[in-house]
Every structure is written in structure tokens, then in C-alpha cells.
Amino acid sequence: MNQPLNRIDGQPSLSERAYQQIRDAIMQGRLESGRRLVYRTLAEELGISPTPVRDAIQRLVSDGALQLDDRGVAYVPVLTAETYIETINLRLTLESMAAAAVAAMPDGREAIADQLAEIHERVARAQREGRPVDALFGNEQFHFVYLRAAGMPILEGLVRSLWLRCGPSLRLVYNKGFKPLSVHPHVRLIEAIRKGDAASARHAVEADLKYAGKHILAQLDPHARSPENWD
Template identity: 30%
Template sequence: MNSRTALAELPQIERRTLSETTYDALSDLLASGRLAPGDRLSLRQTAAALGVSVMPVREAVSRLVADGALEVAPNRAVRVPIMSAAGFRALAETRMAIEGMAASRAAAQRSQGQLAAIRRAEAAFRLLAESERPDGARAVALNRDIHFAVYAACGLDPLREIIARLWLKAGPIINLDLRAHPARLERGSAVRRHAEVLAAIEARNGPAAAAAIAADIDDAAQFILSRGGLRDEPS
């Protein structure tokens, strides 16, 4: 075996790692609402910001397009999709079912360590939400923390992966709205729903945990739709 043949058999570890790291970074931008619907994403600017070549960015973007989290416009520009009200309703209903399932399983499967993590996340969100001037960006991060602390306890990796992909689509709308409209925090519905989720998981009450997570998702969706920022596509 010559050196060229031997080198050809080596796995492209570094490139694969860069692609995964880039995918994770862009996923976080989407799930955290730092990219909004309609925002364009430059491959070159993204590569420069991450300190990588364009290739891993292109690979990560291709995966996110396949996930439905990004789209390629007719002019070849990469952008965050603009979702219709009908599409958002469908996404919210799907999340209610899938994330409710994860919460139900978390109530049955959670360990003491996982329960402690959920308690910490719930307390941190509640403390911020009840402060005099809650920071919207911080609220976004803490809201995601408590949801994913719950889902981490479900015991099913494929289910968590599905939820993560759903948040790629929902994040630009839900989290951007939470940043812009702290009234959602002032209403206290998120704090109440999170407390209900925690209590149900503490009691190992799966149906109650699923109902509380679904209600939290529905409350947020109804608030966003009530503001009229999303429009139904013409029939």
C-alpha cells in the first residue's frame, strides 16, 4: 500500500468536526431568535465570523435547509423562512404533541439530578420574569433552559433530536417575540406554566406534565398570533 492510498483511507475528522461545530453555532442562532424571519445569511461573512472556510458553512447550511430551518431564495440567497400564520399554528400544534410526550416521559423517567436541574432552571426563569425590568434576551435563554432541562430527562435521544429541529423553526418567531414584547413575561403565564410542569414532574404525573408543556406552548402561540405579525397566505 503506497502513501497516497493510505492517506485516502483516513477519515476527514477535522472537516467533519468543523461542519458539526458550524451547524451547532447556526442552530443556536436560530433557536435563540438571534436570526429573525427573512434575515439573510452570507456564507462568506459567516465563515469569517466563525474563523473557518466557506466549505463547512456551506455543509451546515445545506443541513439546515434540509431541516427546513433555512431556505434558498430564487436569487440563491440563503435566508430564514418567513412563516405564515397557518404554518405557525401547525408548528405549534406539532410542538404541543411532541414536547408534551417528552414532558410526560420526563415525569416517569427523571433522575434526582435531572429533577434538580429542572428546579434550578425554573427558579432562574421565575426570578428574572418577576424582576422589575426583565431582560428579554436573558429570558429567551432561560426559557429554553427550562424546556430542554425537561426534555433531557425524557430518556429518548431521537425524541430530543426531533424537538431540537422543531425549535430551529419556531425559535426565530417565538424568541424574537419574547425579546420585543416583555408583556408576555408581565402576564405571568409562562411562570405559571413552568411551575405546573415542575410540580407534575416532581409528582411523576406524566399527563399533567404533558398538559402543562402543551399549555405553555399554546399560550405563547396565541399571544404571538394575537399581535397580527403573521399573515395567512392567500387561498
């Protein structure tokens, strides 16, 4: 039987690696809303030619993570309150579903909880030491540990796409006096997974996204009202 495709050997292409780096920077909020992404400037930062950067940018435009202006220059979209609310509501549904699935697993929960606890401690330390970039990176790791552990790759892909769309807003969580809850929802999620309590795992993720979401929404648009389901 003839194979329709040939095997590809070797390391990821330069365009793939550029895509991963730029995508990660968007997801972690390191590229702010409205920022223009010039091929040659990015190529110099990455130490590669503009061609793979152009390929990476085109992929991210197709993903909805970037947009093109009238001159064809890519930029990070400015997130509106309406888009942010829709994105967070979708994340609420999908991420809480994944967390509940992990807590309902018959085996392996303790190892997942241990991994989450280690990452959460790194995030908390980065926050205390005033390292927001490291905290954002750790927060992304935390969420995608339980998303991957849920064993639902389609759901994980959908959530990754949503993170791309709201990534530029994530840095706002550390702005203007954000005060963490007395018991962080991450801690509640870890405890729920250890106990096998799917309902509590779902509620912990919802509390996490809603609390941070209100703070970010107020900065995106001081006049916007958070949805009733965020209360």
C-alpha cells in the same frame, strides 16, 4: 469482519461547529425571519473561512431551517400563521408526551426537577433584568432537559426539528407587553415531576405552549385565530 467505516478522531470540524452555532441562533430566535445569511459575512463573524460556513448553511437548508432565494442566497424563512399553528400543535403532542413520561419515571425525578428549577430561576432572572437573549437560551435548555430525560431520542430529534422551524418566532414572546401567568407553567411542570403526576405534567407543558403561542400568533398575524384546542 471488515468494518464499513473508519474511526474519526479529533475535534468536531469547522463546518460542524459553524452548523451548531447557526442552528442554535435560529432555535433561540436570535436570527429573525427574513434575514439573509451571506457566507462571507458569517465567516467573518465566526472567524473562519467561507467554505465550512457554506457546508453548514447547506445542511440547515436540508433541515428546513433555512431557504434559498432565486439567487441561491440563504435566508431565515418568514413564518406564516398556518405554519406556526401546525408546528405548535405538533410540539404540543410530542413535548407533553415527553413530560408525562418523565413524571411517570420510577426513579430520578427529583434530580430532574432540581435541574429544571435551577434553569427556570435563571430564565426568570433574565426576564426581570431585561436580557431576552439569555432568557431564550435558558428556555431552550429547560425544554430539552425533560425532552432528553424522557429517553425517547426519536421524539427529541423531531422536536428539535420543530424548534428550528419556529425558532425565529420565539423572540416575539417578549415583545408588546407579554404578561406571564401568575404561576408559570414551568413551575407547575416541576411540581408535577416531583409528585410523579403524569397528567399534570402533560397539562403544564400544554399550558406553556398555548399561552406563549397565542401571544406570538397575534404578532405573526393580528387577524389569525388561534385553534380551538389552544383554549
